[in-house]
Amino acid sequence: MAVLLAAILPALLLTATGAGAAGRTAAEPEPxxxxxxxxxxxxxxxxxxxxxxxxxxxxxxxxxxxxxxxxxxxxxxxxxxxxxxxxxxxxxxxxxxxxxxxxxxxxxxxxxxxxxxxxxxxxxxxxxxxxxGHPVAALPRETGDGRLAVLAATRLEGDSGLLTWFGAPPSRRLVFTVGNLGSAPVKDPVFRVGTAHGVYAAQWEERQWRGTVEPGRKARIELPVELTAGAHGDYQISLKYGTKVLAEQPWGVGRPWGVTLFWILLCLVVPAAVFRIGMAIVDRARPRPGRAGGRRRPSPRAGVTARFPKPRSAPSAGKAPSPGTTAAALPWFTPDSAPSEHRPTTKGHS
Structure with a gap:
């Protein structure tokens, strides 16, 4: 069995090597x-x-x-x-x-x-x-043979605060440690921080760090990173030095729900305020009782009580009606035409 494996193993290695070489494709041409x-x-x-x-x-x-x-x-x-x-x-x-x-x-x-x-x-x-006709100037001098490399994983530090919940630009600090692998010091290196959202390409901005990294030394660097106002979703933060991308760091930004709450309240408060103002205008424009033409508007009860006859009041005892006036008779009783003094008195019958 061992002899068989010893015979087959070189063939397998040769086959794998050939397959790997065949699987390699030529590098894509540069644009x-x-x-x-x-x-x-x-x-x-x-x-x-x-x-x-x-x-x-x-x-x-x-x-x-x-x-x-x-x-x-x-x-x-x-x-x-x-x-x-x-x-x-x-x-x-x-x-x-x-x-x-x-x-x-x-x-x-x-x-x-x-x-x-x-x-x-x-x-x-x-x-x-x-x-x-456009002016020409020399390019900024390169930093010699210094070569920077990231020695530790990058991270985003800090928080955005309460204002971000209402649409303020989210901000962080990109923290990383670099080491100088070259033979010359690197003074005031200029990094480029890229911000990519979704499928869109990164938008690059320059960030200069003030300091010198000596050959064989390392330095902790912090660079500010800020997004646009109202930004939310998944972002990719990239760090580039020269033409080489040193690190990439994902950043998940929450939705600014305060802005949504503001618009909801605005949609509720504004119509309510307009309704209140309209009702106040209508209330002021409506005519008041006793103000129209100097006459008082009759109350609703007046129309109801007017349908019933008013009882006629009898003259008070000991007070004779004044001449020229007739005593009011009850509706169910009519007095005799003869005066009361000529009326014969009746006595009880047995």
């Missing part, structure tokens, strides 16, 4: 961006062509300053003319052709046409362009 002309002035137009992108990918094209294909867009999107950017979607072969206006970026050149994905995994490519 390519070319321009119809290398130099153009403000107000001109340049045609941008691209290939080797994924089919059906939405891309954004920007003209950015302080950038080179080797170092990328150093200042992030703050170095780009964002208002004059153009969007384009690749075809079934991963290629595209799109014209875009030439504008001056907010920072000096060297300049590039920066093309990057809008959704999904971030893929980008740059093409050098010279914007005629």
């Amino acid at each position: 390519v961006v070319t321009l119809s002309q290398k130099e153009a002035g403000k107000g001109g137009e340049v045609t941008v062509r691209g290939k080797e992108w994924h089919p059906g990918t939405l891309l954004m094209m920007l003209i950015c300053g302080q950038s080179t294909p080797a170092r990328g867009v150093i200042g992030g999107t703050n170095s780009c003319a964002n208002a004059q950017g153009r969007a384009v979607t690749t075809d079934d072969k991963g290629a595209f052709t799109r014209k875009m206006p030439v504008t001056e970026p907010p920072v000096p050149c060297p300049c590039v046409v920066h093309v990057a994905t809008v959704t999904g995994e971030q893929v980008l490519a740059d093409a050098v362009i010279v914007v005629a």
Whole structure:
């Protein structure tokens, strides 16, 4: 049995190695961006062509300053003319052709046409362009041979407080420890913090840390992270130094229920207030008893009591009716026409 295993094991290893080699595919080609002309002035137009992108990918094209294909867009999107950017979607072969206006970026050149994905995994490519008449300045000096690497897991610290429940921007501190693996010190390194929500590509912002990391040393770094007002859902916070992503950290942000409660109360209070105001106006406009034409409105009881006859009052004893007046007779008794003094008196009969 041992002899059989010894004979079969090399064959199995050879087969596995061959299968692994056969399973490896060639690395996907890098996306390519070319321009119809290398130099153009403000107000001109340049045609941008691209290939080797994924089919059906939405891309954004920007003209950015302080950038080179080797170092990328150093200042992030703050170095780009964002208002004059153009969007384009690749075809079934991963290629595209799109014209875009030439504008001056907010920072000096060297300049590039920066093309990057809008959704999904971030893929980008740059093409050098010279914007005629725009100032040119030297790129920021790199920090030598220093190489930073994250030595411990990143984490988000802090809380947003009660105001976040009412739509205030959620904020945290991205805390991590880096070590200098190079041979030169790294002074005031500039990191880039990316915020991605759902399927959308990360939005990058620069964060500079003040300090120096000596070769072979480590440092604890805290960078502020803030989302937009009313943000909620699942977010992915990424940390990049240079062109390398050092760490990623998920962040679940709760829904600002205070805003929902506010709108519910608003929908209940405003109609109630309008109803109260309307009723007050109607009450003031309604005529009051005794004010219409100077006459008092009869009360409802008056109409009911008027239907019944009023009893006639008899003259009081010892008081003779005044001349010219007749005594009121009861409705069920009519006195004789003869005066009472001439009326014969009757006596009881046996």
